[in-house]
Amino acid sequence: MSKIQVYDPPMCCSTGVCGPSVDPVLPRFAADLDWLKNQGVAVERYNLSQQPAAFAENGVVTQALKDRGNDCLPMILVDGKIVADGQYPQRSTLAALVGVAYTPDAPAPKKACCTPKRDASTSEKKCC
Numbered sequence: 858m859s860k861i862q863v864y865d866p867p868m869c870c871s872t873g874v875c876g877p878s879v880d881p882v883l884p885r886f887a888a889d890l891d892w893l894k895n896q897g898v899a900v901e902r903y904n905l906s907q908q909p910a911a912f913a914e915n916g917v918v919t920q921a922l923k924d925r926g927n928d929c930l931p932m933i934l935v936d937g938k939i940v941a942d943g944q945y946p947q948r949s950t951l952a953a954l955v956g957v958a959y960t961p962d963a964p965a966p967k968k969a970c971c972t973p974k975r976d977a978s979t980s981e982k983k984c985c
Contacts, residue, residue, distance in 0.1 A: 859935050859955040860899040863890065864918050866930035867906035886945040896957045905930065 890900050903911040905927075912918050917939060921929040933941040933954070940954050952959035 858897050858899065860901070861890075861893060861951070861955055862915075862934040862937075863900070863902040864912060864915075864930060864932040864934070865902065865904045866927055868904050882945050889948040889951055892948060893951060893955065893957065896952075898955050898957060 890902065894900050905912055912922065915934075917934065917937065918932060921932060921939065921942065929942045931942070931945055932939060933946060933951075935954050941950070946954070949959050949961070951957075
């Protein structure tokens with residue numbers, strides 16, 4: 858099974874979902890990474906402000922930071938190769954990158970417009 862590594866830009870905490878203004882992409886991405894873990898994928902996530910050594914120890918990440926600065930973050934590596942940078946991919950993209958089958962959730966069934974009621978004059982069921 859593949860290994861995915863996520864190199865996040867500097868954030869206040871490991872997932873970036875704390876503080877007064879949370880980027881809505883971050884909770885979704887955290888859930889996507891949890892989903893990958895449940896599919897058997899090894900996931901490692903590093904935050905530049907909390908784990909700078911992880912960035913310095915990876916030559917691929919270090920070179921990208923030298924070339925582009927923090928604009929290359931977030932950076933996603935699969936088995937040591939950059940597969941995405943500058944944004945957080947969607948779950949379907951992550952699944953494809955690591956070779957995991959992904960089926961979007963089935964849409965919820967449509968509800969009837971109302972509960973049918975009998976028309977007293979005709980005994981027929983009618984929607985409101």
